[in-house]
Amino acid sequence: MTFVRTRLELDRMAAGQVLRIAMRGMEPRRNVPRTATEQGHAVLREVEQADGTVLVWIRKKS
Numbered sequence: 001m002t003f004v005r006t007r008l009e010l011d012r013m014a015a016g017q018v019l020r021i022a023m024r025g026m027e028p029r030r031n032v033p034r035t036a037t038e039q040g041h042a043v044l045r046e047v048e049q050a051d052g053t054v055l056v057w058i059r060k061k062s
Contacts, residue, residue: 002028003035006058010041015062018044022053029054 002023033043040061047055
């Protein structure tokens, strides 16, 4: 479900814009960056916070 929300947001963005996502859990952490990359977007950074939340920055493909 996390990537569905991510994709909807990316669809609203212009090419080259950067989306920051906050997520929890191992499944989204594996799937969101992988699926974004498969769709041609660039995963710029992943940072794990002390509370277990992972922040991911994705640049929309041009």
